Amino acid sequence: MKLLIRGGRVIDPENNIDGILDVLIENNKIKAIGRDIPVNGLRDIINAEGKIVSPGFIDIHVHLRDPGYEYKEDIITGSKSAAAGGFTTICCMPNTDPVIHDGVVAKYVLNRSREVGLVDILPIGSITRNLEGEELSEMAELAEAGCVAFSDDGNPVMRSDVMRHALDYVRMLNLPIFSHCEDLNLSRNGLVHEGYYSTLYGLQGIPAQAEDVMVARDVGLATLTGARLHVCHISTIGSLQIIKEAKTAGAHVTCEVTPHHLTLTGEIVGDYDPDTKVNPPLRTEAHVKALVDALNKGIIDCIATDHAPHNIECKDCEYSEASTGISGLETAVPVIMDKLVNVGLLSITDMIRLFTVGPCRVLGIDPVRLSPGYTADITIIDPNEVRRVNPATFYSKGKNTPFKGMELRGWPWMTIKGGRIIAREGHLVQSMSLGSQ
Ligand code: DOR
Numbered sequence: 001m002k003l004l005i006r007g008g009r010v011i012d013p014e015n016n017i018d019g020i021l022d023v024l025i026e027n028n029k030i031k032a033i034g035r036d037i038p039v040n041g042l043r044d045i046i047n048a049e050g051k052i053v054s055p056g057f058i059d060i061h062v063h064l065r066d067p068g069y070e071y072k073e074d075i076i077t078g079s080k081s082a083a084a085g086g087f088t089t090i091c092c093m094p095n096t097d098p099v100i101h102d103g104v105v106a107k108y109v110l111n112r113s114r115e116v117g118l119v120d121i122l123p124i125g126s127i128t129r130n131l132e133g134e135e136l137s138e139m140a141e142l143a144e145a146g147c148v149a150f151s152d153d154g155n156p157v158m159r160s161d162v163m164r165h166a167l168d169y170v171r172m173l174n175l176p177i178f179s180h181c182e183d184l185n186l187s188r189n190g191l192v193h194e195g196y197y198s199t200l201y202g203l204q205g206i207p208a209q210a211e212d213v214m215v216a217r218d219v220g221l222a223t224l225t226g227a228r229l230h231v232c233h234i235s236t237i238g239s240l241q242i243i244k245e246a247k248t249a250g251a252h253v254t255c256e257v258t259p260h261h262l263t264l265t266g267e268i269v270g271d272y273d274p275d276t277k278v279n280p281p282l283r284t285e286a287h288v289k290a291l292v293d294a295l296n297k298g299i300i301d302c303i304a305t306d307h308a309p310h311n312i313e314c315k316d317c318e319y320s321e322a323s324t325g326i327s328g329l330e331t332a333v334p335v336i337m338d339k340l341v342n343v344g345l346l347s348i349t350d351m352i353r354l355f356t357v358g359p360c361r362v363l364g365i366d367p368v369r370l371s372p373g374y375t376a377d378i379t380i381i382d383p384n385e386v387r388r389v390n391p392a393t394f395y396s397k398g399k400n401t402p403f404k405g406m407e408l409r410g411w412p413w414m415t416i417k418g419g420r421i422i423a424r425e426g427h428l429v430q431s432m433s434l435g436s437q
């Protein structure tokens with residue numbers, strides 16, 4: 001089977017390619033890349049003029065809720081959501097029920113995602129049993145089963161001795177810890193960022209320092225143990241300063257930022273819409289500016305969605321009662337395109353790097369690229385497509401997004417996984433044989 005993508009602007013950061021080129025796919029792999037590849041005999045030709053052709057996007061922070069909370073999301077709807085959002089690979093967090101804390105649960109996720117067969121799903125095992133922060137999970141077994149990292153995300157590991165032991169352990173396995181940095185003693189009962197707007201709106205605040213102090217602790221422990229630490233969803237100036245210094249000092253530290261922390265502030269909580277409730281909370285203009293600046297300076301390694309789908313009952317309630325989280329897979333690309341790339345705050349090449357090579361570096365895997373012989377995972381973006389965010393059309397079961405109703409320019413146009421077109425203009429292309437949901 002051959003497929004030719006013609007005349008798009010191909011941006012491949014790993015190969016330093018940026019030009020109007022054709023990409024030929026044969027038998028699930030990249031066969032050739034170049035100018036005016038002959039079309040003779042080819043039936044499947046995609047006209048990509050005016051589009052941006054990139055290696056497949058990777059999201060290393062996704063909550064799939066399966067097993068246990070399938071009413072919020074499951075592996076089928078999560079896979080569809082990823083494909084529609086332009087992602088060809090995702091990593092899923094272990095805060096499921098049961099928790100991904102042993103090989104059996106990890107294998108369930110892997111087997112189920114292979115059955116679905118839409119995008120690659122790489123499971124993340126928990127650091128501690130039941131995310132309780134006390135006893136380490138079966139880390140070697142999780143690694144053996146195919147977990148690519150460890151995290152108690154959703155919860156911090158409050159005990160420093162437990163975190164230290166976990167880091168010692170993952171160093172032997174040569175896998176990273178994805179740390180949710182939050183000091184619960186400072187954030188407890190908090191709903192929004194602590195500052196002017198928490199006072200104005202009368203909502204309990206979470207100080208930026210609840211994040212900063214844990215980033216400092218974990219960076220210290222990573223330095224002590226020599227292990228790989230990845231800091232999830234950073235949102236503060238303090239975190240950035242600590243991570244920048246740690247990187248300069250040579251520690252194995254990486255970090256990610258979400259589209260919402262890059263583009264929204266806590267001011268929007270004013271209408272008490274629980275879809276703005278997220279952990280860490282939306283911060284201030286100064287934090288947002290610092291995050292965008294750090295993105296450009298290479299201090300932040302990748303953009304990750306922290307896709308956190310919730311059922312309507314968990315969001316259609318009092319602000320204080322609502323669950324935290326934003327459904328992010330289907331808005332990540334247009335949010336970054338519209339709010340950062342189109343207004344000159346981030347180059348398109350850097351955006352692509354942050355969605356492709358960056359995540360690979362965090363995981364320590366061979367960076368995705370469009371070289372002959374590599375798997376044909378490709379994301380094509382239409383930079384001119386203008387569409388309004390309509391959660392009712394999401395493939396995700398989570399309709400919880402503060403971006404709803406926004407008109408955004410620059411959307412994923414096509415997602416190709418292993419040479420197969422899986423999504424086009426926000427719609428899945430191949431129907432799956434797995435029945436409903
Ligand atoms: O807002 C959040 N939601 N932050 C987290 O860390 C966890 C996530 C979830 O699982 O819903």
Ligand code: ZN
Nearest residue numbers: 093153154306
């Ligand atoms: Zn998360």
